[in-house]
Every structure is written in C-alpha cells, then in structure tokens.
Amino acid sequence: MHTVKEAAQITGLTEHAVRFYTDKGLVPSVQRNENNIRLFDEESINWLHGVKCLKQSGMPIEVIKKYVDLCLEGDSTIPQRYTLMMEHKEEALAKLEEAKRHVAHLEEKTALYQDILEHRSPDTTNPGNWDKILHMHSDVFYSPSVRKA
Amino acid sequence: MHTVKEAAQITGLTEHAVRFYTDKGLVPSVQRNENNIRLFDEESINWLHGVKCLKQSGMPIEVIKKYVDLCLEGDSTIPQRYTLMMEHKEEALAKLEEAKRHVAHLEEKTALYQDILEHRSPDTTNPGNWDKILHMHSDVFYSPSVRKA
DNA sequence: TAGAGCCTTCGTGTTACACGAAGTCAAGCT
DNA sequence: AGCTTGACTTCGTGTAACACGAAGGCTCTA
Numbered sequence: 001m002h003t004v005k006e007a008a009q010i011t012g013l014t015e016h017a018v019r020f021y022t023d024k025g026l027v028p029s030v031q032r033n034e035n036n037i038r039l040f041d042e043e044s045i046n047w048l049h050g051v052k053c054l055k056q057s058g059m060p061i062e063v064i065k066k067y068v069d070l071c072l073e074g075d076s077t078i079p080q081r082y083t084l085m086m087e088h089k090e091e092a093l094a095k096l097e098e099a100k101r102h103v104a105h106l107e108e109k110t111a112l113y114q115d116i117l118e119h120r121s122p123d124t125t126n127p128g129n130w131d132k133i134l135h136m137h138s139d140v141f142y143s144p145s146v147r148k149a
Numbered sequence: 150m151h152t153v154k155e156a157a158q159i160t161g162l163t164e165h166a167v168r169f170y171t172d173k174g175l176v177p178s179v180q181r182n183e184n185n186i187r188l189f190d191e192e193s194i195n196w197l198h199g200v201k202c203l204k205q206s207g208m209p210i211e212v213i214k215k216y217v218d219l220c221l222e223g224d225s226t227i228p229q230r231y232t233l234m235m236e237h238k239e240e241a242l243a244k245l246e247e248a249k250r251h252v253a254h255l256e257e258k259t260a261l262y263q264d265i266l267e268h269r270s271p272d273t274t275n276p277g278n279w280d281k282i283l284h285m286h287s288d289v290f291y292s293p294s295v296r297k298a
Numbered sequence: 299t300a301g302a303g304c305c306t307t308c309g310t311g312t313t314a315c316a317c318g319a320a321g322t323c324a325a326g327c328t
Numbered sequence: 329a330g331c332t333t334g335a336c337t338t339c340g341t342g343t344a345a346c347a348c349g350a351a352g353g354c355t356c357t358a
Contacts, residue, residue: 003335016316019336035324037335057251061314082262089255096252099245102206106238113231152304165347168305184355186304210345 002040011048018048024061026051026068058095059088151189160197167197173210175200175217207244208237 008015022030022038029043040048047068054064067084070077157164171179171187178192189197196217203213216233219226 005334014316017314020315035335036337037324053254055314056247057255078262078265082259082266085255085259085262089252089259092248092252092255096245096248098205099241099248103238103241103245105202106206106234106241110231110234110238113227113234116227117231154303163347166345169346184304185306186355204345 002045004038004040007038007040007045007048010045011052013048013052021048021051024065026061026064028068028072054088057088057092063088151194153187153189156187156189156194156197159194160201162197162201170197170200173214175210175213177217177221203237206237206241212237 002010004015004018007013008018011018013021019038021027027040027044027047029041029047031039031041033039051064051068054067055061059067063084067081070081070084151159153164153167156162157167160167162170168187170176176189176193176196178190178196180188180190182188200213200217203216204210208216212233216230219230219233
C-alpha cells in the first residue's frame with residue numbers, strides 16, 4: 001500500500017496530479033484508511049500508469065473517465081471500449097500526420113535560412129535574390145510551397 | 150485593403166483571432182484608417198498566414214512575437230532567426246517521435262481488443278487467458294510492453 | 299432615423315493541472 | 329504534554345490561446 005507521495009514517485013506524476021486523478025474517479029481501486037488517507041495498491045498504481053499513458057497520448061480526462069467507467073461496467077462493454085480506443089487511435093494518427101507536415105515545413109524554413117547564411121542566397125544562380133528575400137520577411141516566414149498546402 | 154472580417158475569411162482564422170494577433174503585434178504591417186478600423190494589405194495577410202502556420206506547428210505566441218520582432222529589426226538578426234527556427238524544428242521533431250510512440254501504443258491496444266473480440270483470446274494457444282485478461286482491466290489498459298518504455 | 303458593421307473593454311469559460319496558503323487532523327517521538 | 333511530520337481539505341490564482349457574449353460607442357448608408 002502506497003501513499004500519495006509514493007504513488008507520485010512510482011508513476012512519475014506529481015502529488016497534485018495523483019490527487020486530481022483519484023478525485024476524478026480515474027483510479028477506482030484506490031482506498032482510504034480510517035484516517036481518510038488514500039492508499040494505493042498495485043492495481044491502483046497500474047491505473048495511474050494507464051491514465052498517465054492515455055493522457056500523454058492526448059486523450060482528454062473526460063474521455064479517460066468514460067473509458068474507466070466502461071471498464072468498471074464489466075466485460076459487456078468491451079466493444080465500446082474497442083470503439084473508443086479506435087477513435088482515439090485515429091486522432092493520434094491524424095496528429096502524427098500533422099506533426100510530419102510541420103516538421104517538413106520547418107525543414108524547408110531552416111534550409112532556406114541555412115542557404116542565406118552559407119551561400120548568401122537561396123538561389124545561388126541568382127545572387128540578386130538576396131536582398132529581395134531578406135526584405136520580404138513574410139516570404140521567408142511563409143514560403144510559397146506552404147501556401148499551396 | 151481588407152477588414153477584419155475579410156482577413157478572417159481569407160486566412161481561415163476567426164475574427165477574434167485576427168484581432169488578437171494584431172493586438173499582440175504579430176501583424177506589423179497592419180494599419181488603421183481615420184475611423185480606427187484595421188486595414189490589412191497583402192503583406193498583412195501574409196503575416197497572418199505565417200503566424201497561423203507557426204502557431205499550428207506548436208510555437209507559442211510569445212515565441213512568434215520574438216520572431217516577428219527579430220524580422221522587424223532587419224537582416225542582422227538572420228542568424229538569431231535561424232537559431233530560433235532550428236530550435237523550434239527540434240521541438241517539432243521531438244513531438245513527431247512522441248506521436249509515433251503514441252500511435253504504436255494505441256495500435257497495440259486496439260489489436261489486443263480486436264483479438265479479444267474476434268478470437269475471444271489475445272493468445273489463441275491459451276484460451277484460459279480470456280477471463281484473466283478481461284478482469285485485469287489495467288493490464289488491457291496498460292500492457293506490459295508499454296511499461297518497459 | 300434606423301440598421302449594419304466596425305470598434306472598445308469587460309468578464310466568463312475552456313483544459314489539466316501547478317502552486318501556494320490556510321487550517322485541520324492523527325501518529326510518533328522526546 | 330507538546331512538537332514535528334505528513335496527510336488531508338478548500339480556496340484562489342495562474343497558465344495558453346483564444347471563444348463567446350454583452351455593453352456601449354462610432355460612422356456610414358439607405
């Protein structure tokens with residue numbers, strides 16, 4: 001049996017977060033002793049790990065709550081849990097694709113700056129570009145190739 | 150010259166956001182007419198696009214502000230702008246990696262549920278697993294392979 | 299003269315906590 | 329008995345980036 005402090009250390013959450021989660025009902029197995037102190041057994045710790053995991057992957061607390069409640073309802077809710085997870089997976093995938101696009105864009109951006117810094121022109125065949133580009137801040141800032149996207 | 154409403158339509162931002170950004174100084178080229186009305190020229194629209202872009206990629210408004218200010222300071226700040234962008238790119242890359250991990254984890258999770266739904270056991274060679282797994286909610290919720298990570 | 303459209307400031311709500319303060323317990327040690 | 333500790337509670341503020349609405353004022357136009 002662990003206290004809030006220990007649970008926090010084990011899971012890497014803050015004590016605040018641990019209390020927050022338990023108070024929201026995301027750790028169903030947590031108990032209180034006669035002094036009203038939260039006691040976490042191994043299952044509670046697992047729940048905390050799980051909540052942390054889902055939260056990190058971008059699932060809102062409300063949805064996590066729904067999921068936990070479904071778990072508590074028993075095996076009959078497995079299809080609903082599956083659906084919920086699938087939907088969340090789709091969202092995570094969408095975010096992944098977005099992240100890829102962002103990185104690609106920033107690669108472009110930094111490459112442009114690198115060209116300017118190293119070759120003093122983004123287009124080495126046209127040195128006249130330099131001043132032009134440096135003064136068209138919003139073009140360096142927001143290149144044409146992105147505008148299409 | 151465009152009004153707030155038009156600028157919002159063109160950029161896909163809300164009017165609220167457009168006013169917010171201009172008030173924060175993220176759209177340096179914006180002007181006011183004699184009736185105190187914001188007027189956006191093409192450069193302003195470009196800035197709005199750029200701000201939107203950076204914001205979407207996860208850059209905080211404060212940092213965008215810094216970047217804009219550097220742009221306004223002139224060509225001498227190009228190295229600093231480059232550094233800023235590189236740092237932001239690194240962050241975006243880190244987020245990308247995180248997103249990949251999340252998706253991988255959720256693939257596992259949904260696959261597990263799919264097994265349960267289709268074969269009635271995650272390990273078909275051991276049917277006895279079924280009840281066990283269904284009752285160890287936190288194990289379905291948070292599988293051992295993830296704990297290692 | 300009324301309405302439309304712009305402006306302003308103000309204030310609340312959102313998400314998931316962080317952080318601190320204040321005040322209350324109970325247990326253990328000296 | 330008293331002190332320290334560690335846990336608990338509620339309260340309130342702050343964060344980021346707006347969303348949304350209200351109130352009130354301005355100007356232009358039909």
